[in-house]
Amino acid sequence: MDEETFNDLMVSADAGLIVVTTAVENEQAGCLVGFHSQSSMSPQQYGFWLSKANHTYQVSLRATHFAIHFLTVDDLAMAQRFGARSGEDTDKFRGLDVDPTEQGVPLLSALPNRLVVERITMLDDGGDHVAITARVISSETTGTFTPLRLSHIGDLPPGRDNDSRAIHL
Numbered sequence: 001m002d003e004e005t006f007n008d009l010m011v012s013a014d015a016g017l018i019v020v021t022t023a024v025e026n027e028q029a030g031c032l033v034g035f036h037s038q039s040s041m042s043p044q045q046y047g048f049w050l051s052k053a054n055h056t057y058q059v060s061l062r063a064t065h066f067a068i069h070f071l072t073v074d075d076l077a078m079a080q081r082f083g084a085r086s087g088e089d090t091d092k093f094r095g096l097d098v099d100p101t102e103q104g105v106p107l108l109s110a111l112p113n114r115l116v117v118e119r120i121t122m123l124d125d126g127g128d129h130v131a132i133t134a135r136v137i138s139s140e141t142t143g144t145f146t147p148l149r150l151s152h153i154g155d156l157p158p159g160r161d162n163d164s165r166a167i168h169l
Contacts, residue, residue, distance in 0.1 A: 016147030017071045019082045019111060020048055020056060022063040023104040028093050029059035030106065032083030034150055035129060036068070044136040046117055049129040055087030057130065064119050065103040066134060069111035070141075071148035078111060079153055113141045 021030035035049035046068060050057045060066070071079055082092055097109035101116055108114075117134035124130045 011150070014149045014151050016149055017079055017153070018048070019069040019071065019078060019108065020050065021067045021069065021106045021108065022056065022059055022065065023100070023106055024059055024062040024064075026104070027059055028098075028106050029054075029056040029063075029087050030082050030092055030108075031056040031087070032079050039133055045120065045133055046115055046136055047131060047133045049131050051129050053128070059087075060119075060122070060130075060132065065101065065105045065137075066117050066119065066132070067101070067105045067107050068115040068117060069108055070113040070145075071111065072113065072145040073148050073152060075111060075148050076152065078108070079148055083153070113145060115139050 015034050015036075018033050018036055019030055020033050021028070023029065031050065031054045033048055033050065037047055039045045039047035048066075048068065050060055069078075085092055093106060098106045099109060100106055105116060107116070115136050116138045117136055119132055119134050121133045122130055123133075
């Protein structure tokens with residue numbers, strides 16, 4: 001396989017970015033995610049992939065509910081906060097206005113374009129990310145917006161490298 005060609009194709013897709021948050025047993029977690037998509041129209045479902053290197057992945061193993069916050073071009077600071085820090089080393093939520101759902105999932109007031117979802121399945125196919133398929137419980141938006149895309153964040157260093165992923169296969 002030509003890795004450079006694959007990478008060029010993926011860069012050209014220029015995915016929009018989201019912040020996924022969750023909580024379980026009073027432990028909050030959140031991370032920047034570039035792999036995500038609607039996965040069913042009826043019933044409404046959404047899929048997203050979490051890096052096994054992230055603290056959020058560890059929490060997600062026990063979590064049933066998540067919030068999917070869609071980033072706008074004005075949300076670069078939030079992308080940096082949730083993408084370039086590790087939840088194992090810092091409280092990413094400190095100083096933020098957070099409104100928890102009845103399941104305890106932190107909703108970030110600064111990111112009002114979002115879904116709240118309930119996990120249906122988690123698939124680990126051996127890669128460095130796991131896929132979560134979820135049922136959409138609610139959705140909120142402020143209207144049309146321009147998404148923050150991978151091309152907007154440049155070379156944002158990850159909070160954890162994939163080499164330090166939590167589970168080795």
